[in-house]
Amino acid sequence: MKSYEALRTAPNPDHAVVRGPGEVEVHLHVNGESRTAIIEPRVSLLDALRDRLELTGTKKGCNQGACGACTVWVDGRRVLSCLTLAITCENREVTTIEALSEGDTLHPMQQAFLDCDAFQCGYCTPGQIMSAVALLAEGHVGDDTEIGEWMSGNICRCAAYPHIRAAIRRVRDEGGPGDASR
Amino acid sequence: MSPAIGATLNRVDGRFKVRGESRYSAEVPVPNLTHAVVVNAKIASGRITAIDTSEAERAEGVLAVLTHRNLSPVATVPKLLPSLAGLAAPGQSFFPMQDETIHYAGQPVAIVVADTIERADHAGTLIRFEYAPTPATTLLDQARDQAYVPERIFGGLLPGHASRGDVAKALAEAEVCVDTTYRFAPNHHNPIEPSASTAVWEDADRLTVYDSTQGPNSVQFTLAELLGLPPISIRVVSHAVGGSFGSKAMVWHHPALAALAARHVGRPVRLVLTREQMFTSCGHREEQEQRITLAAGADGRITALRHHKLSLTSPFDDWAEPSLQSPSVAYTSPNYEGIYHLVRGNTITPTFTRAPGEATGMFALECAMDELAERIGVDPLELRLRNYSATDPESGKPWSSSGLTECYQRAAELFGWHGRDPRPRSRREGQWLIGTGMASALYPVTQPVNPQRARARLYNDGTAVVEAGVSEFGTGVFTAMTQVAADGLGIPVERVRFVGGSSDLPNVTAAVGSAGTSAVGSAVHLATTQLRDELIRRAVADDHSPLRGADPAAVQVRDGKMVLRDRPDVGETYADLMHRTFMPDVEVLGTWNPPPQDAGYGVHTFGAQMAEVAVDADLGVVRVRRMVGVFAPGRVLNRKTAHSQLMGGMLWGLGQALLEATRMDPRMGRWANASLGDYLVPVNADAPDVVVDTIEVHDEVVNPLGMKGVGEIGVVGVAAAIANAVHHATGRRQYELPITLEKLL
Numbered sequence: 001m002k003s004y005e006a007l008r009t010a011p012n013p014d015h016a017v018v019r020g021p022g023e024v025e026v027h028l029h030v031n032g033e034s035r036t037a038i039i040e041p042r043v044s045l046l047d048a049l050r051d052r053l054e055l056t057g058t059k060k061g062c063n064q065g066a067c068g069a070c071t072v073w074v075d076g077r078r079v080l081s082c083l084t085l086a087i088t089c090e091n092r093e094v095t096t097i098e099a100l101s102e103g104d105t106l107h108p109m110q111q112a113f114l115d116c117d118a119f120q121c122g123y124c125t126p127g128q129i130m131s132a133v134a135l136l137a138e139g140h141v142g143d144d145t146e147i148g149e150w151m152s153g154n155i156c157r158c159a160a161y162p163h164i165r166a167a168i169r170r171v172r173d174e175g176g177p178g179d180a181s182r
Numbered sequence: 183m184s185p186a187i188g189a190t191l192n193r194v195d196g197r198f199k200v201r202g203e204s205r206y207s208a209e210v211p212v213p214n215l216t217h218a219v220v221v222n223a224k225i226a227s228g229r230i231t232a233i234d235t236s237e238a239e240r241a242e243g244v245l246a247v248l249t250h251r252n253l254s255p256v257a258t259v260p261k262l263l264p265s266l267a268g269l270a271a272p273g274q275s276f277f278p279m280q281d282e283t284i285h286y287a288g289q290p291v292a293i294v295v296a297d298t299i300e301r302a303d304h305a306g307t308l309i310r311f312e313y314a315p316t317p318a319t320t321l322l323d324q325a326r327d328q329a330y331v332p333e334r335i336f337g338g339l340l341p342g343h344a345s346r347g348d349v350a351k352a353l354a355e356a357e358v359c360v361d362t363t364y365r366f367a368p369n370h371h372n373p374i375e376p377s378a379s380t381a382v383w384e385d386a387d388r389l390t391v392y393d394s395t396q397g398p399n400s401v402q403f404t405l406a407e408l409l410g411l412p413p414i415s416i417r418v419v420s421h422a423v424g425g426s427f428g429s430k431a432m433v434w435h436h437p438a439l440a441a442l443a444a445r446h447v448g449r450p451v452r453l454v455l456t457r458e459q460m461f462t463s464c465g466h467r468e469e470q471e472q473r474i475t476l477a478a479g480a481d482g483r484i485t486a487l488r489h490h491k492l493s494l495t496s497p498f499d500d501w502a503e504p505s506l507q508s509p510s511v512a513y514t515s516p517n518y519e520g521i522y523h524l525v526r527g528n529t530i531t532p533t534f535t536r537a538p539g540e541a542t543g544m545f546a547l548e549c550a551m552d553e554l555a556e557r558i559g560v561d562p563l564e565l566r567l568r569n570y571s572a573t574d575p576e577s578g579k580p581w582s583s584s585g586l587t588e589c590y591q592r593a594a595e596l597f598g599w600h601g602r603d604p605r606p607r608s609r610r611e612g613q614w615l616i617g618t619g620m621a622s623a624l625y626p627v628t629q630p631v632n633p634q635r636a637r638a639r640l641y642n643d644g645t646a647v648v649e650a651g652v653s654e655f656g657t658g659v660f661t662a663m664t665q666v667a668a669d670g671l672g673i674p675v676e677r678v679r680f681v682g683g684s685s686d687l688p689n690v691t692a693a694v695g696s697a698g699t700s701a702v703g704s705a706v707h708l709a710t711t712q713l714r715d716e717l718i719r720r721a722v723a724d725d726h727s728p729l730r731g732a733d734p735a736a737v738q739v740r741d742g743k744m745v746l747r748d749r750p751d752v753g754e755t756y757a758d759l760m761h762r763t764f765m766p767d768v769e770v771l772g773t774w775n776p777p778p779q780d781a782g783y784g785v786h787t788f789g790a791q792m793a794e795v796a797v798d799a800d801l802g803v804v805r806v807r808r809m810v811g812v813f814a815p816g817r818v819l820n821r822k823t824a825h826s827q828l829m830g831g832m833l834w835g836l837g838q839a840l841l842e843a844t845r846m847d848p849r850m851g852r853w854a855n856a857s858l859g860d861y862l863v864p865v866n867a868d869a870p871d872v873v874v875d876t877i878e879v880h881d882e883v884v885n886p887l888g889m890k891g892v893g894e895i896g897v898v899g900v901a902a903a904i905a906n907a908v909h910h911a912t913g914r915r916q917y918e919l920p921i922t923l924e925k926l927l
């Protein structure tokens with residue numbers, strides 16, 4: 001299970017090298033595992049996750065940075081994976097929705113989304129949950145107005161918004177940790 | 183064991199969704215997969231005069247570049263027919279890429295197939311087209327003089343005009359008359375999951391398509407006609423669908439294009455529409471205006487309603503969303519005239535958009551009612567009560583069930599409506615002008631035409647699998663069906679697994695028109711209760727059963743145990759009976775034959791909406807502070823999921839009222855804001871907490887469980903309630919949606 005706070009302090013050395021434009025070997029660290037993809041440098045982190053690494057929990061809603069469905073954590077920061085090139089994530093820790101539960105036990109935020117019916121079609125949900133957990137850790141969930149503002153980067157066309165706020169409130173009020181360390 | 187129906191069960195597919203494990207159509211792993219990208223026409227009208235595909239064909243990873251010149255033609259182009267009819271259901275009576283003619287901007291003109299999505303995408307930009315454009319019509323204002331009245335609309339299912347009584351006479355004699363015209367911007371559905379099809383040919387006449395759809399069987403039948411294959415050759419699978427709102431209710435071009443492309447390259451093809459393509463590939467709510475003329479006596483009793491609609495349709499179909507239907511029966515009105523006027527333009531055929539027609543038609547009527555209330559000095563709620571119709575004003579027949587007056591009453595209590603100061607601009611908090619408004623909500627109960635089927639199989643350990651071809655796009659239908667099946671069989675929900683989402687399963691209609699859950703629910707109810715009765719029959723006929731010789735009608739099932747109703751200690755479990763008699767399982771196919779639409783009753787769903795807004799006196803910004811919606815949707819299968827749908831619908835109404843508009847650039851004939859950054863939908867900060875309540879009305883007419891549907895009624899009336907609240911706050915009537923702030927400056 002991934003600790004949001006701990007990830008933020010991960011070292012992230014960058015090395016300027018020229019690779020591409022053809023396919024290159026890209027080494028990623030996703031959900032605690034080393035993964036290698038043979039991809040062109042133009043491949044987004046989102047497409048690398050979904051199409052190359054079979055991690056389809058992260059969703060593609062617009063591919064333009066407008067909906068939030070593709071939200072993942074890179075070195076413990078909320079990132080729109082559709083606007084991030086996979087190759088720039090080498091030597092960084094990528095965390096996706098698939099890493100949030102511990103075995104069969106849901107992360108408290110996942111459980112709260114389920115219990116509060118904070119989704120309908122579920123397509124925006126992984127992104128909502130990745131944002132929600134992060135906002136809790138960042139301390140942006142003081143009241144409903146603040147939650148509403150900070151969660152407005154994640155569109156839910158089913159409009160489960162009041163229930164999304166309820167789920168976040170519940171985890172906040174139960175003293176649930178923003179990270180998954182509980 | 184308390185009944186499962188009505189309980190607040192968490193979604194049965196919820197765990198998968200919060201863990202990111204549900205496989206939506208573009209996520210099903212397929213070996214040897216290739217990726218297709220559609221290229222769209224940049225002009226709105228004209229012809230392709232030249233195409234150069236050479237550079238695209240040479241690009242790395244490209245397997246095929248298909249245009250009308252080398253794409254194998256479709257076998258037949260079926261006519262538009264709403265998918266509720268249960269047959270082939272193309273979104274328009276036109277299929278692209280058959281010749282060089284361009285009818286609308288965004289029409290598919292080429293498909294590129296490559297080994298990766300990036301390469302397909304890039305190669306698509308390398309195709310060069312030359313066009314000979316012709317003048318295009320893309321706005322109502324460009325061609326209102328060419329309007330015509332269609333004989334029928336909506337795939338031929340509804341008349342283009344209707345009347346009763348003598349409207350002209352009633353208007354001439356009216357003591358009060360409200361005559362107003364409302365304009366509506368086009369709207370796009372924008373589900374967060376873009377439409378996606380993955381086509382896999384197992385051999386020359388066996389095709390599987392993973393498709394995001396409201397009706398796997400509709401896709402199967404439509405593909406069969408387009409591809410010239412028998413339905414047995416086509417399997418359509420839809421495990422999970424990421425929202426639809428009407429965009430996936432009809433069958434558009436992408437599944438067939440994916441299938442044709444896959445056949446061409448001899449490999450599976452995945453075709454996912456881009457967000458921009460979602461604005462030109464699966465219909466929209468059309469640009470329209472509606473004129474309402476309300477005649478009334480000085481007491482506010484309506485004597486005539488005239489309702490005319492003018493809207494833009496495609497070159498192919500007489501499509502208008504049916505805006506006049508619900509308003510025509512909302513209130514007693516002895517004299518009525520409703521007419522659709524259409525203008526043909528260069529557009530894809532518009533389509534169902536959540537509360538298709540009701541959202542706009544009831545906006546017009548309910549704003550006019552508010553104006554009438556103000557004119558005669560009567561409380562808006564009181565005006566509705568004075569005009570309440572206890573029978574269907576169109577047919578004179580009784581309602582199968584109503585509950586509308588209870589909805590008004592409950593909404594007024596929850597909202598605190600009574601004691602409202604009716605004067606505009608009577609409440610102010612700092613720079614905010616506060617206003618409240620209300621509206622009625624109506625949505626028709628539309629019956630599927632064909633038998634609806636579901637299969638129930640009980641295993642000898644007492645667990646059951648129940649199947650029907652319905653897809654789950656957020657309605658909660660898999661959860662509700664689990665509950666219906668559990669009650670039908672008399673076993674706990676944990677022992678039921680509902681399986682849907684494939685055309686191989688028993689045929690149910692596409693889940694459209696708020697009728698999906700009732701259609702499949704009726705079939706599941708019949709299948710499971712018939713299975714239960716079958717086992718009771720076997721038990722009472724079995725010499726070794728403690729129930730031998732009992733009257734089957736005296737036996738009930740609780741927690742998987744068949745017992746005598748008045749002696750619950752006498753009986754045995756399904757499992758005991760089945761083990762003893764060597765039955766591995768028992769299976770029943772349940773068939774529900776829907777009653778005819780006109781079965782001696784008026785059938786509608788009713789509700790009441792109330793909203794409070796705050797309008798910035800200087801800037802014109804409108805914030806919705808709270809909303810109350812009370813509905814009478816018949817039997818509620820799952821309180822939690824049903825309330826979620828109603829709540830989502832109400833927030834859709836908020837979007838319709840204040841935010842949503844697709845803007846046409848008439849010079850180019852293209853949408854100017856085809857993205858989620860530019861087409862505004864409600865975000866979290868826009869959405870107030872919403873109070874939803876339901877009045878349970880008993881309805882024995884509509885279907886065996888008395889369900890009337892919750893998918894769309896939540897939208898209806900919200901925009902009017904908000905517009906009326908804006909008037910109450912500011913004193914300014916709103917005649918155009920969305921109510922953007924410049925209208926309040």
Ligand code: FES
Pocket residue numbers: 059060061062063064065066067068069070071080081082083
């Ligand atoms: S897919 Fe990345 S923001 Fe929409």
Ligand code: FES
Pocket residue numbers: 118119120121122123124125155156157158159160374424425656
């Ligand atoms: S649950 Fe459907 S978009 Fe949020």
